Amino acid sequence: MSDIPQELKYTKSHEWIRVEDDGSLTVGITEHAQGLLGDMVFVELPDIGDEFEAEQDCAVVESVKAASDIYCPVEGEVIAVNEELEDAPEQINVNAYHEGWLFRIKPLKEDDLDGLMSPEDYAALVESESH
């Protein structure tokens, strides 16, 4: 079973979300997802100030194997991106939940987080997809 930190929220499309103290959301891909995609070689991040709707594709991570869209977990505005990934996309493989973060958004609606998955629900999803 891959590592699924308790303090995070998740999406069915394998993004993780950390709620920061100021209410902004940091987004990345899960350990399970990076394991399946394999060695990362390129990341295309959104620009700061870009606004996205929930589930809109807003970034791309590419492993040697394939390109994968990253979906914005809730409607929001991009307030930071992890520029270090441009030269070191392998950080996603090394530490998906910390150095491998992708971008941070300011949510535009307050109750949006209710639609995200709990660690337990995400663990169940991973389990069901591996059978």
Next chain:
Amino acid sequence: MTLSNTNMQLKETPIIKAHQEMGAKLVDFGGWNMPIHYGSQLDEHHQVRNGAGMFDVCHMTIVDLRGFEVLDYLAKLMANDVAKIADKPGKALYSCMLNNDGGVIDDLIIYFMESAWVRVIVNSSTREKDLAWMRTQIGNMAVDLTERDDLAMIAVQGPNARELAATALADEIAGAQALKPFNALLINPGSDRERFVARTGYTGEDGYEIVCPNTQAEQMWRQLANAGIKPCGLGARDTLRLEAGMNLYGNDMDETQSPLESGLSWTVDFSNDKRQFNGRSSLEKQKQQGLKYKFVGLILEGKGVLRAHQEIVGGGELTSGTFSPTMQQAIGFARVPLEAGETCQVAIRKKHLEAKIVKLPFVRQGKILVN
């Protein structure tokens, strides 16, 4: 991100148990449960370029053709001319098998074994249509076709592969050391220790493809691993073949494409006027009317990754693409308009990115051949 998963019953090679023990990440590869990597596709790639790696290629289809008319049969079936290898036991020839319109049914390697016996190794994904086509093409000729699904194949590749394989297998592959490139040897023929060893591969490095009975494959895999040959997945096999400028059936050519626009003109032999191979008249017509595209290598100038089906601005498209671990740049194969010069632009998502047009291959025997 969407991650595919399947519940279909997958076929397994006789080495599956060793793969699982050695930490393979297994995926559905054309209906086979195959290792995509054993931890890191990049590490496996470098291992083959710099040392030795091995691939389970048991999913590939081995076909024995026997009969006194087998060479006449292949002269019609194959776009390359089997006369080049006739009466040269062990000699191998790469060829396309064409349909009557000149489209590529499959690409394969033909080994001349002995008079009235030729071994052909075709792709796994095309197995059924290949066998059907090959059987109908026999007609009334004295040719007998046997699929050798009792045999397994392991590819050992890399600058140290042959030496390590000799250490691991010793007498089992006695005599293989003396093989010249693109030649094969049958060892202990007819016995239960029969080995077919070919100095061929799909990585651009030296090495062998070793065939043994299914029942002995797992043991051979373990012997090779114990000698220090690292298990590699099909992920690395793809980046290696791309760097080596080798076509992949289904990506770089198929039944709708001519070998002449797929970088395979060198494998189509028109020299004998009397040899009316399948598709010949269609290819001659294409040449007369003039080809529209040339098949080239591309190197992306900036950051990003080239992928199959990305469009070339102004016409043409990529047929294969990846990130080259050796060059640390995105590379690919493409059909570009004949008049294209030194560069072209590739449409990647919303951007048009500059790519350099180069002659294939990119890498051979550990060395980068393009600048």
